Amino acid sequence: MTDALVLSDVRKTYGQREAVHGVSLTVHEGEIFGLIGHNGAGKTTILRMISTILKITSGRIEVYGHDVTKDSDSVRRLISYLPEDAGAYKDMTGRRYLTFIADFFVSGKERDEMVDRGIALADLGDKIDYRIDTYSKGMMRRLLIARAIMTRPKLAILDEVTSGLDVINAYEIREVIREIAKSGVTVVMSSHNMFEVDMLCDRVGMIDQGNLIEVGSPEELKKKYSKDTLEEVFVTAVKGA
């Protein structure tokens, strides 16, 4: 099985405060890997380091064998990052935004095909030609997911992807994530929603105060802690950490 993502003893320091303490983990190709933890645990910092936005203080991160520090340009060609509460350029239409992003990856006919794929993924109907500042939060998320996926990344990094969405929108977006994983895209996602992670993720990493305290499939973890839900596992693991 190919390793899509490898973190080796990764540390991140802000000023004098260490936010991530030597995290090591591996995500396999085609997996949906969930990072769970409370606010400020270090999930977003880890995702940002994988996405080349933040520098690693020490350790090493590889995406499909490419070092994110030394070979960040190659890494950016392989990944798609969707930050929590991400936005889009409000004075563009949905179609124009997808075209703007596609222009950074391909050109000509391939670009048009990529945009068509994005429009199909967003499934916004004729609203795709409306200005983005008229979109609801759910429509905006659909557009951003489409933006992240239409480029056919090898690794999709999704930070709190369903946060703040209503039940229907959250359900539809989880379905999209399942579909893209089936198509071979590796997904690393963070979430507060244990139910969502339990349903979606093949494996889960639990983060507490910058430490990776557990890694395993939801079933393995529930069995290990003799609990019925991932939420109970997390609470027990954090208290025992």
Add this chain to the structure above:
Amino acid sequence: MSHLSNIVKKEVKELLTPGSIASVLLMVILFACLGGLIGDEVSKSTVMPTIGVINSDEQTIVTEDGEWDAYEFLKAFYINSGDKRITPENVGNFVMKMDKEDILKQMESTGASVVLYISDDFKSNIESSIAAHDYDDPAKTYKSGEIAQYYIYTPTGMIGGTVSSSVTGYIITYMNASLSKFIVGNDEAAYIDFVKSPIEGSKTYTFINGESYEGVTPSEISNALTGQTMFIPIIIMIIIMMVGSIVISSMGSEKENKTLETLLTLPIRRATIVTGKIIAAAVVGLVFGVAYMIGMLFYIGSLSFMAIGGTSGIDVGNFGLALGLGDYLLLMLSMFLSIACALGICMILGAFAKNYKSAQTMTMPLSILAIIPMFITMFSGWYGSSDLIRGILFAIPFSHPMMATEALMNGDLTLVVSGLVYMAVFAVVSILITVRLYNSDILITGLSQNKYVEMLSGRNKRKR
């Protein structure tokens, strides 16, 4: 489409919104209207005011040589004044006889802005003084004729309020000259002119860049140059502040709309993002700058027209002070480099903007840096400043295009070229710092989590 052009296109579309274009057009129209308004006022001020004359009794002064009458003099003066509206047939509409009762009412009904009240003893005073003239008695005193002036004050602003009284002053001066010649006799008119100004002081010679020029004074040259170049520092200041605001706001918007993180994970070099933003801001800034320049030219044109006294008649090119093609190229290069410096500074400041609102606050240091050299160059310039002020002027990159016109006219290429070199180095260094910032965490985390800031703020010590 290349990554750079994609970024530039996106930025330009974001910046050139209908709202921003409308506001700039409105500003141009405002400047042009203001210019037109001033021009109209100045035009009004150059025509002869409607004047009332109160000539209570028959005040014609009679001597052996003939007669002199104030009202008749004024009519002749108005006909020959050069005011094309006034003809011998209609001069009575501009110079009107009035009664001494209820002057205000008469002025309001006729529209006269000034009334000359020739006193009852005007004729008798002058005639008795002429009759009593005694060459042998130097202690003898003579009574003058009195003319009182009546005005209605209306708050018409800087130009309109001062015109009628100053024009009346000229009229009284000419009346005096005419009456003097009448009293002495027309045969002595030339002699009167000689007695009034026996010294010929109108020949002037001024050395400009080592060459001697006749018929011009330094103040006339200075006024002419000011009229032609005073708008350059203002335009440069506006462009600098405009492009600065555009770039910083763009960064603030990227952070506020949470689009920056996405942009940073796209497969483009950080230097391309920086360059794209700089090019777009420069293009939009120049477009807006040119628009402002056109509006400002309308405005300045009207101010030059206002320069009564005739500095506009001086062609500085006749004195070797005109700019050649090479000079204009150097001036353009200087402007371009100063804009590059401004953009470099703004990209650095913009990297620290948390949102659109904080970005607006960050334009303040740039505005101050643009305003300081504008005022110095407009008031004392490089050559009239002390060494300390010169040091400050040279250090601020935006000073150089503001000083360049004066330096080029003075043939001071050393100042211009050294300024270009300084600005080029400044721009490159600031853009390199920007690229470095874009490659660092500061863009995402801000300064609060920087170890140096923690050290300076003391947070570091408390933790230990």
